[in-house]
Amino acid sequence: MNPPSFPARTTHEEIEHGNTLQPKFGPDGLIPCITQDAATGQVLMFAFMNAESLGHTLRTGRATYWSRSRNKLWVKGEESGNVQVVRELYTDCDQDVLLIKVDQTGAANAACHNGFKSCFYRRLTSLDSADFRLEFTAERLFDPATVYKKK
Amino acid sequence: MNPPSFPARTTHEEIEHGNTLQPKFGPDGLIPCITQDAATGQVLMFAFMNAESLGHTLRTGRATYWSRSRNKLWVKGEESGNVQVVRELYTDCDQDVLLIKVDQTGAANAACHNGFKSCFYRRLTSLDSADFRLEFTAERLFDPATVYKKK
Numbered sequence: 001m002n003p004p005s006f007p008a009r010t011t012h013e014e015i016e017h018g019n020t021l022q023p024k025f026g027p028d029g030l031i032p033c034i035t036q037d038a039a040t041g042q043v044l045m046f047a048f049m050n051a052e053s054l055g056h057t058l059r060t061g062r063a064t065y066w067s068r069s070r071n072k073l074w075v076k077g078e079e080s081g082n083v084q085v086v087r088e089l090y091t092d093c094d095q096d097v098l099l100i101k102v103d104q105t106g107a108a109n110a111a112c113h114n115g116f117k118s119c120f121y122r123r124l125t126s127l128d129s130a131d132f133r134l135e136f137t138a139e140r141l142f143d144p145a146t147v148y149k150k151k
Numbered sequence: 152m153n154p155p156s157f158p159a160r161t162t163h164e165e166i167e168h169g170n171t172l173q174p175k176f177g178p179d180g181l182i183p184c185i186t187q188d189a190a191t192g193q194v195l196m197f198a199f200m201n202a203e204s205l206g207h208t209l210r211t212g213r214a215t216y217w218s219r220s221r222n223k224l225w226v227k228g229e230e231s232g233n234v235q236v237v238r239e240l241y242t243d244c245d246q247d248v249l250l251i252k253v254d255q256t257g258a259a260n261a262a263c264h265n266g267f268k269s270c271f272y273r274r275l276t277s278l279d280s281a282d283f284r285l286e287f288t289a290e291r292l293f294d295p296a297t298v299y300k301k302k
Contacts, residue, residue: 004280006283019285020283020285021285034194034197036194041187041192041193042192043185043194046183058275058279088278090272090274090288091271092271093263093272097270112244114244121241122241123239123241127212127240129155133172134172135170137241
């Protein structure tokens, strides 16, 4: 199915203060998307959408990204079952970023391919500028080897 | 001051499951950064850092980005007073995105140059795929004209 025609970018005033979605897809056709858990506010992941995947997201209510590594539409959870049901979609002031709030579903209820609820499962141990050690802040919810088929 | 030398990217295993920050700066030298309110989890903004701004962030404890439009270091709040004190810094599975949790300070306590707490102050009114109307979800906290000097 063809992607929908999103409204064209108009004026600075309309883009920043207006009431119409006018998403800015970059030269590569992509717009960054932050995905947040609708219930807890936890940031689950960060990925990109193109017009096709944004259209698919709105048409199906399921978060759909553009996989840059596989160069194809990426319906989140189509393989793992960890589907994201979209509850809200925000854009930022200059409309070059999207933010979606989702219900993360699936047996493991995990967004990350490494088996964690969120891709952001490590933080700097210390904010001392010379210390680059990370600590894990989450437990694995599934073993990727049992969920993803080898290809 | 020269930017710190961040640890070099090593193996897939080390990057995704290891205990060392190995940030991936893109071909343009930039890494995306999501900024969340440490207390509420609200996503405040999305911007980019380069090695210099990440180093400055860690050294000062104040969120410092790279302004692509002005092509310079951007100490958040240096003009508006709405400084962001960094509490935590996360990275994602493949370490090509950062997430910081901050205390948003300043008179207006606002991250967005348009005077809103968060840059994500509008959402789609309906998730109907043919409806591109936005609704405002926040009130302005300051009038930008009174805060930013004309240049």
